[in-house]
Amino acid sequence: MITIGAGILGTGAYLPDNVLSNQELAEHFGVTTDWIYERTGIHNRRIVAPGQACSDLAIAAARQALTASGTTPDEIGMVIMATSTADYRMPATAAIVQGALGIPAAACFDLSAACSGFVYGLVVACHAVSCGFCPKVLLIGAEVLSQVASPADCDSAILFGDGAGAVVLGAVPDGYGLLATDAGSIGSEHGAIVIPAGGSRLPASPEALAEQLQYVRMDGQQVFMFAMRVLGNSAMRVIQKAGLSLEDIDLFIPHQANRRIIEAAAGRLDLPMDKIVIDLEQCGNTSAASIPIALHNVLHAGRIRHGDRLVLTGFGGGVSWGSALVRWHSVEE
Amino acid sequence: MSTMEKLQQLVVKVSKGRLSEAVLTPEARLNEDLGLDSLAQSELIVLVEDTFAITVGLEEAAKVTTIGGILAFVEGTVVS
Numbered sequence: 548m549i550t551i552g553a554g555i556l557g558t559g560a561y562l563p564d565n566v567l568s569n570q571e572l573a574e575h576f577g578v579t580t581d582w583i584y585e586r587t588g589i590h591n592r593r594i595v596a597p598g599q600a601c602s603d604l605a606i607a608a609a610r611q612a613l614t615a616s617g618t619t620p621d622e623i624g625m626v627i628m629a630t631s632t633a634d635y636r637m638p639a640t641a642a643i644v645q646g647a648l649g650i651p652a653a654a655c656f657d658l659s660a661a662c663s664g665f666v667y668g669l670v671v672a673c674h675a676v677s678c679g680f681c682p683k684v685l686l687i688g689a690e691v692l693s694q695v696a697s698p699a700d701c702d703s704a705i706l707f708g709d710g711a712g713a714v715v716l717g718a719v720p721d722g723y724g725l726l727a728t729d730a731g732s733i734g735s736e737h738g739a740i741v742i743p744a745g746g747s748r749l750p751a752s753p754e755a756l757a758e759q760l761q762y763v764r765m766d767g768q769q770v771f772m773f774a775m776r777v778l779g780n781s782a783m784r785v786i787q788k789a790g791l792s793l794e795d796i797d798l799f800i801p802h803q804a805n806r807r808i809i810e811a812a813a814g815r816l817d818l819p820m821d822k823i824v825i826d827l828e829q830c831g832n833t834s835a836a837s838i839p840i841a842l843h844n845v846l847h848a849g850r851i852r853h854g855d856r857l858v859l860t861g862f863g864g865g866v867s868w869g870s871a872l873v874r875w876h877s878v879e880e
Numbered sequence: 881m882s883t884m885e886k887l888q889q890l891v892v893k894v895s896k897g898r899l900s901e902a903v904l905t906p907e908a909r910l911n912e913d914l915g916l917d918s919l920a921q922s923e924l925i926v927l928v929e930d931t932f933a934i935t936v937g938l939e940e941a942a943k944v945t946t947i948g949g950i951l952a953f954v955e956g957t958v959v960s
Contacts, residue, residue, distance in 0.1 A: 586919060769938060771922040811923040814893065815930065 553676035554724025554876050556618065556683070559611025559713040560843035562593040562830055563602050563743035567693070567708070569734065576701040583705045592694045592708030592831035600634045602643040602878075605689035608839075609644060612685065616715035622651040623682020625714070628657045628673055629664030629688040629835040631697060631742070631864065653681070661740065662802045662863025664688060664835035665712070665728070669859070669871050672716045673725040684715040688835035695742055697762035704848065706765075706805060708831030712839025723876035724854075727789035729781050729870035734813020739769045740864040770866075771808055777868040778802075778812035782860050785870040796822065796872075797855040798845065803837035803861055805829040832865065851878040883932075884951055891947065892929045894920050906948030914947075928954060 569580040569592050584590060595604070605628060613620070628641035641655035662666045665688035672684035689711035696703040744760035745751050755761065778801055778810060797824055801809055806825055813823050826841040833840060838859050845851055855875045862868040888901040891914070898943050899914055910916045916924065925941050928934070928950060934957045 576942050586917070592904075768918060771919055772926050772938075775923060775926045806925075807919045811919075811926070815925075815927065 551677045551679075552719040552721050552724045553673035554719035555714045555715055556717045556719075556844075556875060556878060557612050557614070557616025557715045558839065558843040558846055559613075559615060559645045560681040560711065560840045561611070561865050562708075562840070563595045563599060563604065563708045565594040565596055567592045567594045567672050569705075572607075572701075575698075576704070578701065582660075585753070586805075586807065587705055587830045587831075588825065588827060589705065590805055590828050592693070592805055593829075595691050595709045598635040599691075601630055601632050601689050601691045601711075602634045602640050602647070604691070604836075605640065605644050605687045605713065606647045608689065608711035608713035609648060609685055609687055612713040612715045613648070614845065616683075616717070618683055618715045622649055622683045623650045623685045624653050624674050625684040626650065626655040626673065627668040627684065627686045629668045629686070630657060630690055631658065631659060631664070631834060632691045633659050636745075638849035640689075641687075644685075646764070650685070658801060660835075660867050661865060662699045662804065662837070663730070663861035663865065663867040665838045665859075666859055666861040666869035666871050669714075669716070670728050670754065676717055681703070681880055683715055685715055686839075687711065687713040688783065688833075688837070688839045689710060690766075690834045690836050692763075692834055695761070695763045697759055699759065699763065702767055703763055703765060703873065706832045707831050708819045710830055710833040710836045712836045712841075712843055714839055719876040723874045724816055725871055726870045726874055727785050728870065729785040729788060730867075732865040732867040733773075734865065736769070736773070736866045737864075739773065739866050740765045746768070765813040768871075770863075771805075771811075774808045774862050775811045775815060775865050777862050778860055779816040779818065781862070781868045783816065784857050785858060789872045791872070794817070795856055798851065799858045799860070800838055800841050800845070801833075801860045803841055804832050804863065814866070835861075851875050885955055886931055887928070887947065887954065890924060890931060891916075894902065894924045903907070904947050906946065906951060909945055910939055911945070924950075932957075950958045
């Protein structure tokens with residue numbers, strides 16, 4: 548139970564300049580642009596330039612979050628980087644971000660929970676503030692998924708994009724910030740989404756590359772069914788844990804996996820679509836980055852007001868899920 | 881409401897109202913006749929599981945290609 552209020556103080560988001568359109572993908576895979584849009588709800592994805600890495604996107608988003616929250620680098624005591632596409636296997640990309648931003652000594656680590664990573668990071672960050680570990684935490688979700696989407700795999704290529712979203716978390720008045728959480732994993736189904744090669748199970752090798760095992764493999768039907776069930780179930784659990792009802796929630800910000808998944812999950816529980824953020828038409832599925840990017844965009848579009856209650860729900864590889872119920876505290880209040 | 885009527889309602893919901901119950905005969909094929917793509921079929925499986933309180937494995941789901949096939953699976957599972 549949180550005893551000292553901790554919440555989001557400011558946000559940032561960064562998308563690389565290069566655009567990968569449905570037109571290009573349709574020509575490459577021999578399908579139509581309508582077919583792609585109908586299956587995904589995506590028109591365009593943003594793709595890194597050659598030489599641009601995960602930390603480059605993260606740093607750009609983090610600078611915005613620091614500015615928006617009025618935070619100086621020396622106030623940050625922890626940097627969490629939620630990603631599945633880190634710059635290196637070691638060291639943590641969070642440390643690279645720390646160095647680039649001039650943040651003094653801070654606990655820096657990467658968090659591997661795929662598309663649930665941002666919500667998991669939010670929980671860790673809020674508790675770090677609540678227990679007095681540090682006054683402020685920089686949490687970033689950033690991905691370069693274009694590098695793990697096989698150019699031969701239509702299902703992956705039409706979904707994934709690159710991008711980063713960041714938030715600074717710190718103390719907020721009682722009754723605001725993180726109110727309740729729900730999270731879990733079903734590890735027995737970890738094979739549903741996997742990048743087979745590059746880890747200790749199957750190190751990178753010429754043989755692995757020849758078999759294209761460095762790319763993400765996904766059982767689309769299994770993932771769709773898991774996501775459809777868990778999105779609504781986890782959101783409802785976190786609302787109940789907070790002692791609230793569906794009507795008390797102002798905005799749902801789910802992981803932007805695929806429009807069809809979000810609509811199916813919402814339809815299953817009769818969740819109101821006008822309260823559900825769908826923000827993937829122009830950037831695709833950016834995994835751990837999708838929730839903070841969507842949060843940043845709706846905040847700047849004026850859809851979040853002081854006191855609003857938001858439910859953020861991530862789901863994906865693991866297979867894993869996580870929900871956070873946040874009562875928004877505007878810095879101006 | 882019969883099992884078939886409940887099933888028809890679910891298919892209409894998944895089709896976002898595009899399909900009417902009149903075309904949802906036992907012989908109707910999910911993809912070829914009704915135009916339900918793989919994602920819509922996955923959505924239908926989850927709704928069938930919720931509605932009839934059963935579990936449909938992926939292997940079983942792959943074998944079912946018609947409205948009548950789903951009906952037979954549901955009735956067989958619920959009875960057993």
